[in-house]
Amino acid sequence: MTLGSLIVLWIVASSEAFLLQGPSGPLVAQLGGSVLLPCSVESPLPLEELEVEWRRTDSDVLVHLFQEGEERPESQDYTYRGRAHFVTELAAGNYSLLLTNTTLGDAGVYICKVYTNLKSDEVTAEIRYIERLVVTGAGAVSAYVGDEVILNCSVDSHTPPERLQKVTWKRTDQEILVLLYQDGEALPNSTHERYRGRAEFFPTEIPKGNFSLRLKDVRTEDKGEYICEAHSGHLSANTNVVLQGLGALPLLIMACMLCVIALVLALGLGVPAFIQLMKNDNGRTMLMHCLLVFCPNIIMFIAFMLYGVKQGFIGEILTCATVNLVRFLLVLKTAPYLDLLPACPKRYIKSVSVLLQYLIVAGVIFSAGIYYLGYWSFTLVDIINWILLWLTVVGYSTFNLSMFITTLAVTLGVDVLFYLQQLNQYEKWYAISTILLVVFFPTYIITFFYYLYWILASNPGGPGLMCGNALLYSLTAVSGFDHPQTTTDIPMPHVFVYIFGAAALPVLNAAALTTELIMKLGTGTRMFSDLQVIILPCECVFVSGWLALQPYHYWIKEREKIKEQLRVMSKKIRCKDSTTQDP
Secondary structure (H helix, E strand, O other): OOHHHHHHHHHHHHHHOOOOEOOOOOEEEEOOOOEEEOOEOOOOOOHHHOEEEEEEOOOOOEEEEEEOOEEOHHHOOOOOOOOEEEOOOHHHOEOOEEEOOOOHHHOEEEEEEEEOOOOEEEEEEEEEEEEOEEEEOOOEEEEEEOOOEEEOOEEEEOOOHHHOOEEEEEEOOOOEEEEEEEOOEEOHHHOOOOOOOOEEOOHHHHHHOEOOEEEOOOOHHHOEEEEEEEEEOOEEEEEEEEEEEEEEOHHHHHHHHHHHHHHHHHHHHHHHHHHHHHOOOOHHHHHHHHHHHHHHHHHHHHHHHHHHHHHOOHHHHHHHHHHHHHHHHHHHHHOOOHHHOOHHHHHHHHHHHHHHHHHHHHHHHHHHOOOOOOOOOHHHHHHHHHHHHHHHHHHOOOOOHHHHHHHHHHHHHHHHHHHHHHHOOOHHHHHHHHHHHHHHHHHHHHHHHHHHHHHHOOOOOHHHHHHHHHHHHHHHHHOOOOOOOOOOOOOHHHHHHHHHHHHHHHHHHHHHHHHHHHHHHHOOOOOOOOOHHHHHHHHHHHHHHHHHHHHHHHHHHHHHHHHHHHHHHHHHHHHHHHHHHOO
């Protein structure tokens, strides 16, 4: 071979040599988007002898192939079929691959191999990771007014949930910010006032990408479309959820109907019972009285329980329901017709009066979160209430020495007087201890509630707790008295107190709960912040009226004897005065 031939061969070989150019670094793709994998030469290569092959290096999967002057899509792996394409005519020397509709599995290293008859070369392109921000949720949900509903929103991202830029819940029709998660924390103060205190995330679910919205106490105006939108860098995604079908909660409707029934029964039976009592004709109306005492109270107990099943006000509802359940025992104790009942029912009523007070106390204390152990007694109630006061003070990190000394001294003083009153057999000392007890007991009550109010002034549950304690002490005050069992010449005040407990209290309870239910069914809001503030004071009025009847009945029964004793005492005093004046 001559030198000239060698030179020609070298020129031809040099003209067939090429150098592939690939990406300058790892590539980043967006989930569901497109990514270009560069692969090109400076000078175009003849297509008739060109073969271009794209493969995955980790699995040797064929991504795309150009062979014998044309693309071979039938040779592609099925996972890339229809998604991997050459971007331009290969005759221009650009063999780059466009990968569309990217998935999480597309991350990895790809190799571009180019062959000619005399030369081959290859470059690699790495998709380092797939940027993803996918937000999904339920399209539509339904809820009842006053109920609780969850609007689902799940965020799937390459960024950890706590590092997302922000996640927002908004009303699309009103541009109201319902809830905001930003810089790794929920910001409830950013919530619109209409949703403040009702809308919240699930904090333990956020690390899992669950940004669902829990909406409590659903109102009619909450109906509409909500959007959950997530932002991460330059990416954003959202999903819409429609809150629809805001109907009335069946349990609330049933409770409302029961309230109406109880109200009608209390009025329908209470009016004729009052008329018959005024006529002093009770023998023919015992069935009416029994229905009046039992039916409205039991119905109201069921209504309160139905209301509390979904609302979650456990302490509040349990107290109100318990008061209604056992009220008939206290009403029977105040009934002016007990002597018409057989001996057995009378003994039963007297024995269960202790159970009545214990049950009401159990409901009251449960609402405060404190359980009473032991038997019902005057002393136990005073001491435990003082302990309750002490625990409340400790819980509020407050201390006042004068408060403790005063409450403890008055507590022990009242307990000692009560104990002496039970032991005294002499009428003179019994009268003295009773008078002192009458003086000290209100003093203790006033002192106790003054300090309790001072401690609980800023506590949302404070009013309910104070009303519960007021009922507790009202029941304590009447626990030592026996009912005057007479149906002859029934005093007018006794009739009013009985009718108030038997008919008026169920009516007031039914009216209060009905008003609350109507507000719940209409707007999803509450009329009263705490039903105990309505129910328990009315109960205290009834018990206090019964307490006031005790000295009144005693005066009616013993007034002649008391007047005679007062005349004797007055005569003795005048005699002593005249004796001291004689020389």
